Amino acid sequence: MSKFELNRRSLLKTSAAGLLGLSAAGLPRMASAAGLTVGIVYVGPRDDFGWNQAHAVAAAALKEVPGVTVVEEENVPETIAVQKSMESMINLDGAELIFATSFGYYKPFVLDLAAKYPDVQFRHAAPLWTDADPKNAGSYFGYLDQAHYIDGVAAGLSTTTNKLGFVAAKPIGTVLRNINSFLLGAKKVNPNATVQVIFTGEWSMPVREAEAANALVDAGCDVLTCHVDGPKVVIETAEARGIKCCGHNASQAPLAPKGFITGAEYKWATIYKMFANDLTEGKTLPNFTGGGFDLDFVQSTPYGAGATEAAIAAADEARVAVKAGKPIFTGPINKQDGTPLLAAGASLDNYDPSLDQTDYLIEGVIGSIT
Structure with a gap:
């Protein structure tokens, strides 16, 4: 995470809490003014010529979709830090869809937040979702x-x-x-x-x-x-x-x-755009989506x-x-x-x-x- 991102989040949290007269812990979720806000969390830098960059390329494509706002954070470790980052995107940015892109983000962090925020959709880049998991969580995967x-x-x-x-x-x-x-x-x-x-x-x-x-x-x-x-x-x-x-x-x-x-x-842009379009049209997202060349994944x-x-x-x-x-x-x-x-x-x-x-x-x- 860059110093700018850290400072921005600290400033937003402090300002929002002050304006509402609430502690940061009690800050309510802020809905986006219009359209759909999507949060994307990366475990490494977005320009790593690899896993993170593949998702960042898709994020750039998603930004071109009318009405969609994308919030990104990079270099977020597979610890409680990712839970805090995702929760910040929900409470401060009004994110209604979170893409958690690293394997270790799922358990317990995605699952815990999915239970806490049932009106937010969480999708994770590995085929880990099961029927026992929250229905607002899910997996997406490309068969590379x-x-x-x-x-x-x-x-x-x-x-x-x-x-x-x-x-x-x-x-x-x-x-x-x-x-x-x-x-x-x-x-x-x-x-x-x-x-x-x-x-x-x-x-x-x-x-x-x-x-x-x-x-x-x-x-x-x-x-x-x-x-x-x-x-x-x-x-x-x-x-x-x-x-x-x-x-x-x-x-x-x-x-x-x-x-x-x-x-x-990977061609994550296919999935990202599909999910964004489905949500804006009021459709229910699948809990698992996977494919290869045939689905352009x-x-x-x-x-x-x-x-x-x-x-x-x-x-x-x-x-x-x-x-x-x-x-x-x-x-x-x-x-x-x-x-x-x-x-x-x-x-x-x-x-x-x-x-x-x-x-x-x-x-x-x-x-x-x-």
């Missing part, structure tokens, strides 16, 4: 593994060593699903391709990300990608080492003018100089197929330990619920999740 599959197709035709590298934060379901999909895309066009993964253990740890990226290059990987909050370090390391790369979360194309191939991006970053004509053609063809519903996970596929995941001819729909519970890596991925 579809775009990572396309990255894999392009990477598989861009490698000369057949060794692809993946820097990952934590071995949770979403991350493992992205790694597996990336490999499946690569193997679709290059059966000899492998993916070596190194887990840093944190969503944002630039030093470890640099170490992992360099270790993968030293191991012979000539294309790198990642699943960390801010891919900037991984992409810049790949460019500095003279190899190619694929992006994650937002566009990192400017960081690698020579080696960037393409990237897997994810996208591929425009190709960079690292993409060959063959890679572009194959990736474009694969994207059309996935958008039309062609399964990414088609057998035979074995898990990393050799046990069958899918027999020959079997497949999983791209939205199969079992993929949300991914707790394994598949054969061809080098690296352990334990």
